[in-house]
Amino acid sequence: MEDNVVPAGPVARPGDAPAGDGTYSTAGTSETMRTDPLERLRTAAAAREAAGLRRALRPRTPTHDGLIDVASNDYLGLSRDPRLIEAAVAAVRRWGAGSTGSRLVTGSTRLHAELEERLAAFARAPRALVFSSGYLANLAAVATLGAGGLVVSDEGNHASIIDACRLSRARVAVTPHNDPAAVGKALAAREEEHAVVVTDAVFSVDGDLAPIAELHEVASRHGALLIVDEAHSLGVVGEDGRGAVHAAGLADAPDIVRTVTLSKSLGAQGGAVLGAPEIVDTLVDTGRAFIFDTGLAPASVASALAALDIVSGHPDLPGRARGNAVALARAVRERGLPTLEPAAAVVRVVLGPPDAALAAAAVFAEHGVRAGCFRPPSVPSGRSCLRLTARANLSSDDLAVIGRALTAVAEMKVSV
Ligand SMILES: Cc1ncc(COP(=O)(O)O)c(C=O)c1O
Known part of the structure; x- marks a missing residue:
């Protein structure tokens, strides 16, 4: 019998005694044993404990707790800037605490449209589409644009890109870190009609930069879109913080799609996809992570707008x-x-x-x-x-x- 086939038998009832090994036996019978689902999780947690892999949530204090912070992603120190806070408060008073619905139903406000215009202008991209997180921006961009084709993904990419690859149901080729030649080979060998190449701009843990110009050259040569996640580069890379694609001189390349988060250098919350009108239209019409998610809260939209003002005014x-x-x-x-x-x-x-x-x-x-x-x-x-x-x-x-x-x-x- 295969390991994952559960033999038919009676279900344990409340009150049946759990055996020490996490299985339940029904009282007084030799009937089939079932695994206690929580015991399975406790056993796995004990194994993680032994390997030094348990994690704990440690609520931080609301303001300065005396510790020097080199753990957060608040790269420009904007998350507590009074201008972001006041913008959020004003937006809550005007628009309410939540956005109230999907972007396509009641979740789009004038503020969302303004943020899309301002983000696109800042990054010198044709259009922008705001999401409720950077994670969802990646899910939508990679899963929607990669679906039915080939996705070529760097082995060091962020977990949200890895999850997006899985969700795309595309064939996924994982290439060695920062290796445009390997990307070229994967693209050349494909049978799928369309393909996307996806990379972090700045890798989230190692902090190194992707070879964006080379990746773009190879992707273009093979008729593939290049998706660049600018989570750690927007607001930090380039003389004016316009990001790594802009710094590479490729802001106007029609076959580059950028994803960004508003939660790091911009000190707010949320995400966005930047790209050609065809990209944004496709995501609005078919991007499940866009359509089936409540729009970003107005407070976060307003804070991100205030952050863009500050970054633009303080190069x-x-x-x-x-x-x-x-x-x-x-x-x-x-x-x-x-x-x-x-x-x-x-x-x-x-x-x-x-x-x-x-x-x-x-x-x-x-x-x-x-x-x-x-x-x-x-x-x-x-x-x-x-x-x-x-x-x-x-x-x-x-x-x-x-x-x-x-x-x-x-x-x-x-x-x-
Ligand atoms: C490279 C990268 N992409 C995407 C995300 C997700 O962004 P968000 O936190 O806005 O969901 C992160 C966040 O840690 C990230 O590091």
């Missing part, structure tokens, strides 16, 4: 975030810890096993610094790491404290 902000990232990476390297040259605000420090990353995060906390701690499944096995994010508003005192924490981690690493 120094992206450079400050990137400068602090370079300083962080230098501090990491000076202590003999491995890191890459950051392309944007993300600096990762690989420590290996999950316990080493947890211990390093604890050392940071002892020094008054909140650092991101990434373990499988967020990173491949054996590559647990600290993920440090630079903010435009990190001070030199903050950087000095982080330097001391890094020294302590480097000393600890010897004994791990």
Whole structure:
């Protein structure tokens, strides 16, 4: 009998005693055993505990809790900017707490339309379509545009892209990290009529930049669309923060689709797809993650608009975030810890096993610094790491404290 075939038999009733191994036996009979569904989950949780892979939700304090934050994605330090907060409050008073429905029914306000225009103008894209998260923007873009064809996806892509590939039901070719030649081979060998290539612009954990110009060249040559996720590059990459596609001189390429999140450098919440009118029309008509989701709340839309005002008026902000990232990476390297040259605000420090990353995060906390701690499944096995994010508003005192924490981690690493 195959393992997954459950033998027919009576169902355990409430009151039947669970056996110690998580199965139930019906009282006084030798009838069929069934697995206690929660026991199965407890067993799996115990295994994760033993492997150092349990996660805990730690509510943060509403304002400054005394810790230096290099864990959040608030790259420009805008999430608590009074202008974003006031814009959100005014939008709630005017439009209500929620958007009340799908974008196609009652969930679109004048604010949504304005944000779409402003995002497109900022990134120099033809059109934009706002989603309630960056995750859903990726689901819609990749699953809708890839459906029925070939999706070529970098092995380092974000989980939302991996999930979108699965949802697309397309054939998916996963290519080695940042390898345009491998992308070309996958495209050349395809039997499917259409194809999309998808990549993070700045990879979310390693912080390195995709070879966007080369990927675009290869995708164009093979008649494929290129989807670039600008979650970690919008507001940070390029002199004016217009993102990696713009910095590569490709903002007007009709066969590039960009996805963005409003929750990182823009300090708000939500996401968007940027691209040609044909792309936006297709997503409005057929993008399930767009159609069957409640529109982004007006407060978030208004905050994102206020953030765009600030970024446009302060072109120094992206450079400050990137400068602090370079300083962080230098501090990491000076202590003999491995890191890459950051392309944007993300600096990762690989420590290996999950316990080493947890211990390093604890050392940071002892020094008054909140650092991101990434373990499988967020990173491949054996590559647990600290993920440090630079903010435009990190001070030199903050950087000095982080330097001391890094020294302590480097000393600890010897004994791990
Ligand atoms: C590369 C990347 N894409 C997409 C997302 C999802 O964006 P959001 O948090 O707005 O859903 C994230 C968020 O962590 C990300 O890192």
